[in-house]
Amino acid sequence: MSDSDEKLLQFPCEFPIKVMGRDAEGFEAEVVAIFERHLGGIDSAQVNTRPSSSGNFLSVTVTFRAESQEQLDALYRDLTDHEQVLFCL
Numbered sequence: 001m002s003d004s005d006e007k008l009l010q011f012p013c014e015f016p017i018k019v020m021g022r023d024a025e026g027f028e029a030e031v032v033a034i035f036e037r038h039l040g041g042i043d044s045a046q047v048n049t050r051p052s053s054s055g056n057f058l059s060v061t062v063t064f065r066a067e068s069q070e071q072l073d074a075l076y077r078d079l080t081d082h083e084q085v086l087f088c089l
Helices: 027-039 069-081
Strands: 013-022 047-051 057-066 085-088
Touching: 013 027, 013 069, 027 047, 027 057, 027 069, 069 085
Parallel strands: none
Antiparallel strands: 013 057, 013 085, 047 057
């Protein structure tokens, strides 16, 4: 099996990333700013925000056109390095 056969994703592709954190002021803006650093401007239609049932946490899902595995890796690194981000899916 070649390396290209083993790849799970074919680029470019539409790719959602869900970012979870505490529902603190500015969390959504911080997450969007990280995405914008990697993708340029993003449209508000690409962002879906949802509070947890308890209201303590917030999920921010951004669906975007991923160009490469390297782009995804760098984006995940920056997101998970942020102090307010609990995890990314």
